[in-house]
Amino acid sequence: MEEDVLYHLDLGTKTHNLPAMFGDVKFVCVGGSPNRMRAFAQFMHKELGLAGDGEDLADICAGTDRYAMYRAGPVLSISHGMGIPSISIMLHELIKLLHHAKCRDVTIIRIGTSGGLGIEAGSVVITDMAVDSSFKPRFEQVVLDDVVVRSTELDRDLAEELLTCSKEIPDLPTLIGHTMCTYDFYEGQGRLDGALCSFSSEKKLDYLKRAYDAGVRNIEMESTAFAALCRLCGLRAAVVCVVLLDRLEGDQIRAPREVLREFQHRPQRLIAAFIRKRLGLRPPAGNTLCPTE
Ligand SMILES: O=P(O)(O)O[C@H]1O[C@H](CO)[C@@H](O)[C@H]1O
Numbered sequence: 001m002e003e004d005v006l007y008h009l010d011l012g013t014k015t016h017n018l019p020a021m022f023g024d025v026k027f028v029c030v031g032g033s034p035n036r037m038r039a040f041a042q043f044m045h046k047e048l049g050l051a052g053d054g055e056d057l058a059d060i061c062a063g064t065d066r067y068a069m070y071r072a073g074p075v076l077s078i079s080h081g082m083g084i085p086s087i088s089i090m091l092h093e094l095i096k097l098l099h100h101a102k103c104r105d106v107t108i109i110r111i112g113t114s115g116g117l118g119i120e121a122g123s124v125v126i127t128d129m130a131v132d133s134s135f136k137p138r139f140e141q142v143v144l145d146d147v148v149v150r151s152t153e154l155d156r157d158l159a160e161e162l163l164t165c166s167k168e169i170p171d172l173p174t175l176i177g178h179t180m181c182t183y184d185f186y187e188g189q190g191r192l193d194g195a196l197c198s199f200s201s202e203k204k205l206d207y208l209k210r211a212y213d214a215g216v217r218n219i220e221m222e223s224t225a226f227a228a229l230c231r232l233c234g235l236r237a238a239v240v241c242v243v244l245l246d247r248l249e250g251d252q253i254r255a256p257r258e259v260l261r262e263f264q265h266r267p268q269r270l271i272a273a274f275i276r277k278r279l280g281l282r283p284p285a286g287n288t289l290c291p292t293e
């Protein structure tokens, strides 16, 4: 293409010098909420010891309110909204952006929230395999009038590296497991607290227990599309999500907001430690506090 307009990011090859803006990016972190991804960029700014307090980081996609994007040194932090269609659009444009910017050796990590299966709220799950609602490691993408099936395997070495990193961080219960990705938060995740209750409590528990037996430890809404797209485009990718509740015990997320905020910060602490380690940096003195959003 003579020109590539990255419409939803409000960036383009003719309007922006993408190699100058992004050519040295080495880590891309993505997550659903714009506020979380701004807070993560501010946190990374401090963790990397960059100049200034990082409080006034500019949204690189400010011209659009579809997604928000922030930079802290070699780390790009981008929101993707909720669900597969939203993350797919962002990833297509992000991957083209990395290509146009001539980025090399990029690691991409989704830092999210999820519902747990048989594990305590606050646990962090590093995904070894993203599976669909039938517990299969596949993502079905409709292309023209075909259903194309794509693999959702993630980088095992990267998952192990992250697990090793987690062991050096206090109060960060972390495990590796399968992550189930659904098209909905309510019926799609076997919840009975949505507007529709189309199955019994027994059927719900039977389904969730079968998921557990298949190796699923948490449930969210983007991992299969994320894994499939990153794999096909040759990006080393990981999914790291905190668990907000144990779905074998209930459907409603009842933890107080401050507790949820601290939970949300856990994947960020792990990824900050991982990035610092990769860059050969020491942790900054006394700075593992949860930033306010
Ligand atoms: O916490 P984030 O990354 O937004 O993701 C999870 O939270 C949303 C549902 O509350 C879904 O998008 C799910 O995947």
Ligand SMILES: O=c1cc[nH]c(=O)[nH]1
Pocket: 113, 114, 115, 116, 185, 189, 219, 220, 221, 244
């Ligand atoms: O139960 C949950 C919690 C967060 N995100 C999800 O998709 N499901």
